[in-house]
Every structure is written in C-alpha cells, then in structure tokens.
Amino acid sequence: MTGVPAPELPPELAAQFALAADGTVLLRASRPAQGDAVIFPPRLYAGDGLDTTTEVLIPGDGRVNCLTRVRVRPPYGLPPGYVIGFVDLEAAPLRLFGLFAPEDADSLAPGSRVRLSLMPLGTDNDATPCLRPVFVPAAEPLTETRP
Amino acid sequence: MTQPWIAGCGLTAFGRHEDTSLEALAARAAREALLQAGLPPRRIGMAVFANALAARLSGSLTMGQDVLAHVGIAGCAVMNVENACTSGSTAVHIAALAIRAGEVDAALVVGAEKMFHPALGLIDSGKTLADTLLGRVTPAGFALRASRHMARFGTTADQLAAVSVKNRRAAAGNPLAMMRTPLTLAEVLAAPLVVDPLTRLQCSPVADGAAALVLVSERLARQCGARARLRATVLTSGSYDPMAELSEWETDSRTARLAWERAEAGVEEISVVECHDAFSIAEILHYEGLGLCPVGEGGRYAERLLAGDSACVPVNPSGGLLSRGHPVAATGIAQIIEVTRHLHRQGAPGRLGLAHCMGGDKEADTKSCTIAIVESA
Numbered sequence: 001m002t003g004v005p006a007p008e009l010p011p012e013l014a015a016q017f018a019l020a021a022d023g024t025v026l027l028r029a030s031r032p033a034q035g036d037a038v039i040f041p042p043r044l045y046a047g048d049g050l051d052t053t054t055e056v057l058i059p060g061d062g063r064v065n066c067l068t069r070v071r072v073r074p075p076y077g078l079p080p081g082y083v084i085g086f087v088d089l090e091a092a093p094l095r096l097f098g099l100f101a102p103e104d105a106d107s108l109a110p111g112s113r114v115r116l117s118l119m120p121l122g123t124d125n126d127a128t129p130c131l132r133p134v135f136v137p138a139a140e141p142l143t144e145t146r147p
Numbered sequence: 148m149t150q151p152w153i154a155g156c157g158l159t160a161f162g163r164h165e166d167t168s169l170e171a172l173a174a175r176a177a178r179e180a181l182l183q184a185g186l187p188p189r190r191i192g193m194a195v196f197a198n199a200l201a202a203r204l205s206g207s208l209t210m211g212q213d214v215l216a217h218v219g220i221a222g223c224a225v226m227n228v229e230n231a232c233t234s235g236s237t238a239v240h241i242a243a244l245a246i247r248a249g250e251v252d253a254a255l256v257v258g259a260e261k262m263f264h265p266a267l268g269l270i271d272s273g274k275t276l277a278d279t280l281l282g283r284v285t286p287a288g289f290a291l292r293a294s295r296h297m298a299r300f301g302t303t304a305d306q307l308a309a310v311s312v313k314n315r316r317a318a319a320g321n322p323l324a325m326m327r328t329p330l331t332l333a334e335v336l337a338a339p340l341v342v343d344p345l346t347r348l349q350c351s352p353v354a355d356g357a358a359a360l361v362l363v364s365e366r367l368a369r370q371c372g373a374r375a376r377l378r379a380t381v382l383t384s385g386s387y388d389p390m391a392e393l394s395e396w397e398t399d400s401r402t403a404r405l406a407w408e409r410a411e412a413g414v415e416e417i418s419v420v421e422c423h424d425a426f427s428i429a430e431i432l433h434y435e436g437l438g439l440c441p442v443g444e445g446g447r448y449a450e451r452l453l454a455g456d457s458a459c460v461p462v463n464p465s466g467g468l469l470s471r472g473h474p475v476a477a478t479g480i481a482q483i484i485e486v487t488r489h490l491h492r493q494g495a496p497g498r499l500g501l502a503h504c505m506g507g508d509k510e511a512d513t514k515s516c517t518i519a520i521v522e523s524a
Contacts, residue, residue, distance in 0.1 A: 016277050068290040070282060071340045084282050085291060094389045099281050125274050
C-alpha cells in the first residue's frame, strides 16, 4: 500500500459530471419546474418565475460537431497536442464542449459517434493528478433490420 | 438627451514597455487625452478605469484611483471596470451613459494593461470554469469556429491568412503598432500552429499599452472644439444558445442590429471599421456579423480587402489586434480612437465609423460584445 489517494474529479468538474453505478459518466443538467427543457451547464433557477430547478442526469453519448488539436504548451498537465471539441448530444438538444481521449483522437472526425468516459488525465488547480471526463469512440447504435 | 462627444484622445504605442509601470503608461495616455481636450483635471466629473489582468498578474486591485492621482483627478466618481477584452469599451459605454443621462459634463476613460509578465501564460476564461479545466484555452474556441466555417462554407487556409497579411500591411503605416514588418501568405501559413488551423501569425500578440478618452456633453463640446461624437454605444452579452451554429456569431449580429437602431444608421453608411480580430477567423466572422458581407462570404471578403477592392469597407486600418497588439483593457478604447482619427483623416463631417470589441468565453459564446458608432463633425 502506498497510501497515494486515487485521483478524483476536481470540484469544478464534479459539479457538472456524475458517475453512475454501472460506470457511465452522466451530465448533471437542470430541468425547470415548468416544461421538459434540459439546461447544461446546470443553473440554480429558471423560467420567468425563477423557480428552483431540479437535477436531471443525462448520458453524454453523441456525435462530434467539430474538433481541434491544441499545439501550445498544454495547461493542467494535459498531454501535448491534446484534442478538444464539441459534441452534439443524443439525449437533449445540447452541444457539449469536451476533451477527447488522447489515444483515440486520431480516429475521430465530425460525425463520429462518441460517449463520455472518465480517466486519469492531467492535474487540477492544485496540481494534483485528477480524473477528467473525456469522449471516446462509441459503436453505432444497432438498427433494426427486417427480413 | 445630450450625446457624448469625443474631446480628447490619448494612446501610447503598443508593445513591450518593460521599464514603465502600468500606472505610468495609463497616466501618460490620460494626460494626452486631457491636454487634447483642453480641460483641467478638476473639470472631470467622472473617471472610469479599465484593467483586466493586473489583479491576477501583480495582485493590484482598484487601480483607477492610483492612476488618476498621477493626473490630479480625485474627489469625483471613480469606477474600476473588468470585462475581459471589452474592459475598455465597457468603460466608454459607462461614461457615455453618464453623459447622456446628464449626470456629468465631462468623463475620463482610461484603459491600460501590462501583459509581458512571467505569470501570464495562456489566457483562459477563469480557473474555476469547467471548460478551462477541460483544456479550453482562448485560441481553441476560435479554432473550432474556424474549422466549422471551413467545413460549412469552404473557407480556405489562404483566406484566413489573408486577414493577417492585410492587417500587417495596414500596421506598417501606424507608428503606434507593435508589429509593422509586412508578411506574406506563405509566412503566415508556415508559422507554427497554435491550435489547428490557426498559426501563430493568426493570433494577436500580447502587448503593454494604454489608451484614454475624454467624453464631454454637447454643451462642453463646443468649448473643447470636439470634432467627433458617439452616435451610439452598445454593450451586450452572449445568448449562450446550447445549439448555436459556431460558424455564425449571433451575438455579433444582434449587437450590430442594436447599434444600428440606436445610431439610426445602417451598415451602408459606415466608412471604416475597427473590429476585434483577436484571431484571423474572428475578423472573418465579424465581417458577416456586422453585415459587411453575407454569412459565409467572409473568407472571400478578406481576399477582396487584401486585394484593395474599393467596394469594401476598410477594416482595421490601424493593423487591428493582430498587428497593433492587444493589451486587453486598452484595446476597446484604442479602437474608438483609431476610428476617430481615421474619420478625421477623411476630413468630411457626418461620416460614420464603427468600433467593435468582444471579451471572454462562456459556453461557446462571448461574455461581452460592444459596438461604438463614431460620427465626425
């Protein structure tokens, strides 16, 4: 036993992402008191009456809208040439900014299907190694075929 | 309602000012503006000081009062403003509101920044934002917009680079600009990549610098011999639409519509534009957002400007942020000064120019956007 604590999500990210029991990474979105809109990043209040929102957890599966590679000295101990971009989610009309897993980034392009995962990557604001949500390639959903 | 008039302008060279303090740079610009207005410091009823980075870099807070003491201003209303890249233009907007409201007859606006500091690093939108922790540095948001613009409209790498070449050519004639050596398309494209597809020469350089304006009421304008007025100033924030198309900038077009409405004018009346070309793609998006060309035509508009097409409105004749340099809180004020000076060089009264600025990142949008419409008198 080394006594080194396992990396965790930094509080800034833990406020927006949750880990389900089955290991799925979910977004902590908000739902207004009226209607079924989904808001992300989460808000405390919504609507003309500024009613308190409720938390709704939604999956991070979606398709790459666009991506780019950052070539300058990476912040937070991220790997050189890390890849970031936007993903259009399937669960709600939301376009989510995020990191792509370094080892998978080369295989992704606009339109690629991805899902959110969690992995140790870089450090937090205290320079402590931490977890980060990252998009990884996902299989295309099965389509029903009829004979 | 009285309109704010521009009675005095002060602008330092933008670049590296290692031996000059932030206070001294700001005071130099303030002094120049006050002397040009011909107003003694005691006539200033309100002063607004803009700075974006000193609190982070040097721990300095509420610097306005310290700066203003150097030019003998004390006792009046003093405000300190931080609004990212629009800090300076937001300060102008606040002062203009005070003049329009009749609260004061004369206001001094100063914006200053020192960015050559070992602690600066990459600019982001704040260390407590989730996107920052996910690696979102400022150039990345613009690079993603560029990739969408290229995919959707066929905008080319050459067209992006044309913005840098054009603005560098313009800066050659501006002795206050930081980068004045002409560039070729090949040089821009061969520069190291910062964030794909933006090369280093498509990103505005950090700079030290200061800018100041004296705004006065119509009554005082005659006494000061002011020759330009602010027909409109507008400050908006992003709409943060979670599905906004990145290759168009709704915040730009919405802010422009508000500016035209307040100025009772249209884009066809504008004879010069200084816009927030923090990155080459930004200028292309602003052509479209401001209505200089249709959506999707920005790349071609850049080529036409580079070719000297006289049917195009001159954009960033000062060199823009890309070549003049971008000392964050001075930029928005400097743009209004450059527009004013450009209109004065044109000579004719009644001409309109537009200064446009954007600041900060939030949820794939900007945190703030300003437009000032200047009219020569």
